[in-house]
Amino acid sequence: MNTLNVLDNAIERQVAQAEAYNLPDARGHFGPYGGSFVSETLTHALDELKEAYARYNQDPEFLAEFRDDLTHFVGRPSPVYHAKRWSEKMGGAQIYFKREDLNHTGAHKINNVIGQALLAKRMGKPRVIAETGAGQHGVATATICARFGLECVVYMGSEDIKRQAQNVYRMKLLGATVVPVESGSKTLKDALNEAMRDWVTNIENTFYIIGTVAGPHPYPMMVRDFQSVIGEECLQQMPVMTGRQPDYVVACVGGGSNAMGIFYPYIDYPDVQLIGVEAAGEGMNSGKHSASLQLGTPGVLHGNRTYLLQDDNGQIAETHSVSAGLDYPGVGPEHAWLKDIGRAQYVGVTDDEALQAFHDCCLIEGIIPALESAHALAYAAKLAATLPKDKIILANLSGRGDKDMHTVAERMGMNFYCRESCAVGAAAVAAAAGATQVVTLHK
Numbered sequence: 308m309n310t311l312n313v314l315d316n317a318i319e320r321q322v323a324q325a326e327a328y329n330l331p332d333a334r335g336h337f338g339p340y341g342g343s344f345v346s347e348t349l350t351h352a353l354d355e356l357k358e359a360y361a362r363y364n365q366d367p368e369f370l371a372e373f374r375d376d377l378t379h380f381v382g383r384p385s386p387v388y389h390a391k392r393w394s395e396k397m398g399g400a401q402i403y404f405k406r407e408d409l410n411h412t413g414a415h416k417i418n419n420v421i422g423q424a425l426l427a428k429r430m431g432k433p434r435v436i437a438e439t440g441a442g443q444h445g446v447a448t449a450t451i452c453a454r455f456g457l458e459c460v461v462y463m464g465s466e467d468i469k470r471q472a473q474n475v476y477r478m479k480l481l482g483a484t485v486v487p488v489e490s491g492s493k494t495l496k497d498a499l500n501e502a503m504r505d506w507v508t509n510i511e512n513t514f515y516i517i518g519t520v521a522g523p524h525p526y527p528m529m530v531r532d533f534q535s536v537i538g539e540e541c542l543q544q545m546p547v548m549t550g551r552q553p554d555y556v557v558a559c560v561g562g563g564s565n566a567m568g569i570f571y572p573y574i575d576y577p578d579v580q581l582i583g584v585e586a587a588g589e590g591m592n593s594g595k596h597s598a599s600l601q602l603g604t605p606g607v608l609h610g611n612r613t614y615l616l617q618d619d620n621g622q623i624a625e626t627h628s629v630s631a632g633l634d635y636p637g638v639g640p641e642h643a644w645l646k647d648i649g650r651a652q653y654v655g656v657t658d659d660e661a662l663q664a665f666h667d668c669c670l671i672e673g674i675i676p677a678l679e680s681a682h683a684l685a686y687a688a689k690l691a692a693t694l695p696k697d698k699i700i701l702a703n704l705s706g707r708g709d710k711d712m713h714t715v716a717e718r719m720g721m722n723f724y725c726r727e728s729c730a731v732g733a734a735a736v737a738a739a740a741g742a743t744q745v746v747t748l749h750k
Contacts, residue, residue: 330641335524335611338647340640343523345610349503352510357525359430364532369425376421377536380454381411383418385537387544387701393671393688400691400698403553404684405541405569407705408676412450414443414706415537415565420516422533424451427514434458434513438502440467440495440561441632441679442474443706444518449483459483462502464494467631474710492625495561495635499609519562520639523610527639534568541701542572553701555690557582559682560653561597561633563642565705574650583642584686586628587655595627599638600646600653613640629658629714630678632706656682662718664688665708677706678714 335341343353363369377383386409390402407415427435435457439445445461452459461478465487468475478485491497499522506515520527520534538556545552556573558566560583573579588596596602603614606621616624616636628634645651656664661678664685668676676684680703687702694700708715 330644331524331528335528337527337641337644339605340613340643341524341527341611342640343610344607344612345523346507348507348510349523349610352506353523353525355430356426359426360525360529363426363429369429372425373422376425377418381417381421382409383536384540384544385409387541387548389548390668390672393667394691396671397688397691399696400554400694400700401549401696402687402691403545403548403699403701404674404704405537405701407537407565407703408674408680408707412443412447413709414447414677415534415568415703416444416447416518416706417450418536418568419518419530419533419564420444420447420451423514423516423529424448424455424457427457427516428455430514432512432514434460434509435516436460436462436502436505436509436513437516437518438462438495438498439474439518440464440498440634441630441677441706442467442471442478442710443632443677445483445485446474446477446481448516448518449478449481452483453481460486460505462486462488462498462505464488464492464496464498466493467495467498467634470631470714471710472713494626494631496608496623496626496637503609519564519635520567520641521562521609521611521613521637527611527641530564531567531571531639531641534564535571537565537568537703538570538572541569545699545701549699551699552576552579553699554578554694555580555582555687555698555700556703557584557683557687557690557700558703559584559586559630559633559679559705560600560638560642561586561628561630561635561679562637563639565679565703567639567641569701569703570645570651574645581645581651582686582690583651583653584682585653585655586626586630586633586661586682587657588627588629590657591655596655597626597628597633597635598653598655599636600642601655603637605643608637611640613637613643614646629661629718630682630711632677632679633682654686656685660685660689662715665711665715674704675708676704677708678711680705681708
């Protein structure tokens with residue numbers, strides 16, 4: 308498959324869909340969501356960015372460089388993989404993975420970062436800042452800054468730094484300065500707050516690369532457009548592999564960039580059901596989750612109006628997820644719009660369900676997924692078991708799990724995971740490992 312043709316088709320489709328769905332309007336609204344709620348200090352910087360993106364998104368030289376980097380630096384197109392053994396074990400629908408974990412830097416984040424870094428170069432901004440939760444966006448930003456010779460500063464919550472020590476070291480190896488954020492919940496929300504404060508102070512020489520489809524306009528649109536290469540490739544790959552498009556497209560949702568990247572090209576395919584999987588944490592009724600779309604209410608955060616986890620006074624609630632990348636109290640405004648009009652459905656997967664899917668994927672398919680992606684895989688497997696064998700589920704495997712080894716190892720200290728066939732004697736092994744309980748995986 309030719310990446311050049313995929314991206315050419317993507318640009319044409321983006322223009323057509325924007326006209327058909329009016330997504331977003333001139334002020335960055337997706338229905339009642341989105342927009343640009345920022346201080347006057349940032350208005351000029353956002354206007355400058357909107358003008359640059361409108362210009363370069365149609366510029367042949369910019370698009371050619373973007374295509375070349377996606378092909379020769381990232382390694383696109385990423386393949387679609389039939390999880391045949393897992394499908395057989397579920398006994399229902401066929402499960403396919405879009406393998407974004409095989410991208411350079413190990414996740415979908417690099418697609419968007421290349422596009423924004425190319426804008427930074429053309430806008431004459433030698434300093435780049437970013438926020439990160441799971442660290443994959445930070446690693447991608449540090450990587451491309453090293454390649455383009457840009458200064459890089461990454462803000463990361465101190466709790467996430469503990470959970471993602473490997474990615475912190477990777478960022479530093481690539482020359483980035485990693486700034487720990489100690490305020491609030493010390494996670495992604497607070498990292499984004501600090502990055503925006505930095506941007507306000509250093510507008511003249513600094514470009515802020517936001518990693519998800521949130522933030523003030525034009526970020527939700529721009530990140531979606533750069534990430535939509537994921538879904539555009541699937542539109543060509545699925546008919547080659549299966550003879551048709553999937554019945555379901557499933558992706559995890561924190562801020563929502565990987566999901567929007569695969570959803571957007573499928574919006575005008577009404578027979579394809581779109582399912583976003585949020586982090587249900589310790590349970591939807593536990594108060595320890597990150598399910599903004601299912602349990603949140605509309606409000607304004609980080610420059611846009613969307614669904615938020617907040618109290619009756621509008622104060623942002625603390626969130627929880629075993630996966631650092633889903634631990635965010637809001638969501639991209641286009642997801643909010645898709646939920647309201649019923650074009651996409653949003654569901655929850657708990658920490659334990661995601662961890663079981665993580666282990667299942669390792670043991671059955673020989674693939675170590677990111678814990679974020681494991682949420683999507685958990686729901687895909689659960690859904691597959693309820694469907695006939697001629698149905699097709701396409702799950703976005705948005706990243707690989709190298710970064711999560713520390714978290715999984717810690718959880719293994721509480722839970723010992725085993726297959727049912729090995730359950731006899733597992734209690735003794737679990738006790739020797741210091742585990743407090745045995746979790747039995749699928750056969």
